[in-house]
Amino acid sequence: MLEHAFKGSKNYWLLLGFWGIIIAMGAGAYAVQLRDGLTITGMSRDVSWGFYISQFTFMVGVAASAVMVVLPYYLHDHKAFAKTVILGEFVAVPAVLTCMLFIFVDMGQPARVLNVILHPTLHSVMFWDMSVLMGYLVLNLLIGTITLDCERKGKHYPHWLKFFIYLSIPWAVSIHTVTAFLYAGLEGRPFWMTAILAPRFLASAFATGPSLLIILAVIVRKISKFDPGEKAIRTLATIVTYSMLINLFFFLVEAFTSIYSDMPHHLHAFEYMFVGLHENGVTYDVLVPWMRAGMVFSFITGFLMLFPGIRWNLKVVPYVCVFIICGTWIEKGLGLVITGFIPSTLGHITEYVPTAPELMVTFGIYAIGAFVLTVLYKIIIGVRERRAGYGADAQ
Template structure:
C-alpha cells in the first residue's frame, strides 16, 4: 500500500517538503539540547516538567479520541462512521508517535530510556504509561492494517480482528486514565490531587480529538475525491458538543471543590492560573482566552442550525482545539508547579530551542498523518472510481 504515498501532486510534495524541513530544524535544535543539556529549556528546579510533557498529555488525548469513531461504528453499527474509522486510527497512530517523541526529548539521559523496560517497575505510573501507549500504538497499527487491507481487496475483514477492535476501546480510555494518574496521585502537588482529573482528561480529549478529525475530514474532502460524508461529520460534531459540555461541567466541579473549601494549597494554583501570584501572571491571558473560546464554541455547538453549517463548524472546531490545547498543553502541567511545594513562585516559559524541537515533533506527526491519509484516500478513490 505504501506505494500510494510515493505518487502525489504538487500540493502533496510541497507539504511533505515543508514538514521534512520543519523536522530537520527540530532535529538540529534537539542535537543542540543533547550537547548542552536541558539547560537550553525554560525548565528549572521548581518547574521540572513543562512544554514537552504538556504536549505529550494533550496528544495522548488526541490518540485516545479515535475511540469516538471506533465505538459508534463497531458497537452501535453506526454505518456512516464506516468510512471514518481508518482516519481515526491513523490519527491515533500519528498522535502516539508524537507522544513517545515528546517524552523522549524530555529525558535527561535519552540513551537510557529503555531502562524503563529493562527494570519494569509496577509501582511507577510512568512504566504503565509506557506500556499502555506502546500497546495502543500496536493495536491501531494492526487494526487499521487488517481492516483497511481487507477493504481494499473488497473482502470482509477476518473475524479475529473484531475482539481486537473491541479491546482497543477500553484501551483508549486506559491511556488517558493512566496519563492522568501520572499526575493525580502525588501528595506533593495539590493542584493535580483531584479524582476528576482522569474524567476531565477524557472529556476534553473527546472534544478536541473529534474536532481535529472534523477538520481533517473537511481537508480530505477539499483536496481529494474521497468524501467522508456529511452525516459522519454531523455526528462527530454532536460528539464534540456532548464532550465539551461535560468538560465544562467537570471544570466547574473542580473549581467548586477547590475554591469553596478555600484550602490555600488548592486556591493558590487557580489564583496563579487566572489572576497571577506575586505579580507573576504569564498564563493569565492564555487562560482567559481559553475560557472565551470554550464558551463561544459551546454556544455555536448548542445551536443545531449553526452547528450544521460546515463553515461555522470548521471555525468552531479550531476554537475547541485551541481552547483545550491551552488548558492541557499550557495550563494544566505548569500550574501544578506554581507555587512550588516550598511556596516559591518561579515562572516558566518555553525557550526557542524547546519550541523548535516541539515544532519538529508536530511536523513528524503531521508527516506520518499526511502519508497515511494519502494512502487511505488514494485507495478509497481507487475503490470508488474503479
C-alpha cells in the same frame, strides 16, 4: 497499499517537504539539547516539567479520541462512520507517536530510556503509561492497516481482528486515564491530586480529537474525491458538543471545590492561572492572558455548538472546531502541567516560559506527527479513490 504514499501530486510532495523542513529545524534544536543538556529549555528546579510533558499530555487525548469513531461504528453499528473510522485510527497512530517523542525529548539521559523496560517497575505509573501507549500504537496500526487493506481487496476484515477492535475501546480510555494518574497520584501536588482529573482528561480529549477529525474530514472532502460523508461529520459534531459541555462541567466542578473550600493550596493554582500571584511586590502572571483566552474559547464554542444551525453547518463548524482545539490546548497543553509546579513544594514561585530551542523541538515533533498523518491520509485517499474508480470501470 504503501505505493499510494510514494506517488502523489506536487502539492503532496510540497506539503511533505514543508513538514520535512520543520522536522529538520527541530532535529537541529534537539542536537543542541543533546550536547548542552536540558539547560537550553525554560525548565528549572522548581518547574521541572514544561512544554514537552504538556504536549505529551495533550496529544494522549488526541490519540485516545479515536475511540469516539470506533465505538459508535463497531459497537453500535453506526453505519455513517464506515468511512470515518479509519480516519480516526490513522489520527491515533501519529498522535501516539508524537506522545512518545515528547516523552523521549524530555529525558535527561535519552540513551538510557530502555531502562524502563529492562527494570519494569509495576508501582510506577510511568511504566504503565509507556506500556499502554505502546499497546495503543500497535493496536491502531494493526487495525487500521488490516481493515484498509481488506477494503482495498474488497473483502471483509478477518474475524480475529474483531477481538483487537473491541480491545482498542477500553484501551483508548486507559491511555488517558493512566496519563491522568501520572499526575493525580502525587500527594505533594494539590492542583493535580484530584479524582476529576482523569474524567476531565477524557472529556476534553473527546472534544479535541473529534474536532480535529471534523477539520480533517472537511479538508479530505475538499482536496480529494473521497467523501467521508456529511452524516458522519454531523455525528462527530454531536460528539464534540456533548464532550465539550461535559468538559466545561468538570472544569466548573473542580473550580468550585477549589474556590469554595477556600483552602490556600487549592486556591493558589487557580489564582495563578486566572489572576496571577503576588509576592514581595512582584506579580507572577505569564499564564493569565492565555488561560483567560482559553476559557473564553471553550465557553463560547461550547455555547455555539448548542445550535444545530452552527453544529451541522459544514462551512462554519470547522472554524468552531479550531477554537475548541485552541481552548483545550491552552487548558491541557499549557496550563495543567506548569501550574502544578507553581508555587513549588517549598512555596517559591518560579515562572516558566519555553525557550526558542524548546519550541523548535516541539514544532519538530508536531511536524513528524503531521508528516506521518499526511502519508497515512494519502494512503486512505489513494485506496478509496481507486476503489471508487474501479467501481466506475466495472460499470
